[in-house]
């Protein structure tokens with residue numbers, strides 16, 4: 158594999174999540190759980206050109222993944238992708254021009270093939286992603302209690318793998 162994809166994690170954790178996946182023809186913002194101001198500031202610090210962002214993908218509707226999106230979209234006219242379950246969970250998301258995808262769909266964004274896969278979280282219709290170009294692949298998977306066969310398949314062989322999770326033994330023992 159030759160490095161065609163780059164990952165920049167701009168925020169991670171319960172206070173907010175956002176990452177930029179850079180591809181050869183443009184970038185994708187995955188989740189927008191921090192303010193636009195913080196997002197732009199962190200991107201600038203890392204030398205990430207937010208002008209290349211061609212689309213926003215949402216993993217799920219928890220506020221630490223979406224709360225910055227409305228304001229971000231006042232300065233953004235690229236594509237927005239999420240599942241119906243995610244968009245339907247919050248009224249302000251239903252008012253944005255989303256392209257609805259299924260949590261197991263494959264689609265093209267910014268010259269990258271995106272393979273979505275279901276994750277297992279306490280919200281409906283959450284998902285993770287595999288980003289792929291002819292010669293590189295990157296996996297992005299957060300907020301999941303376990304990795305199902307779709308995730309295992311999609312994350313196999315990636316050059317970069319982003320995994321993020323809390324670990325709570327009581328929830329693991331008693332939750333779904």
Ligand SMILES: [Zn+2]
Nearest residue numbers: 217219278300
């Ligand atoms: Zn969550």
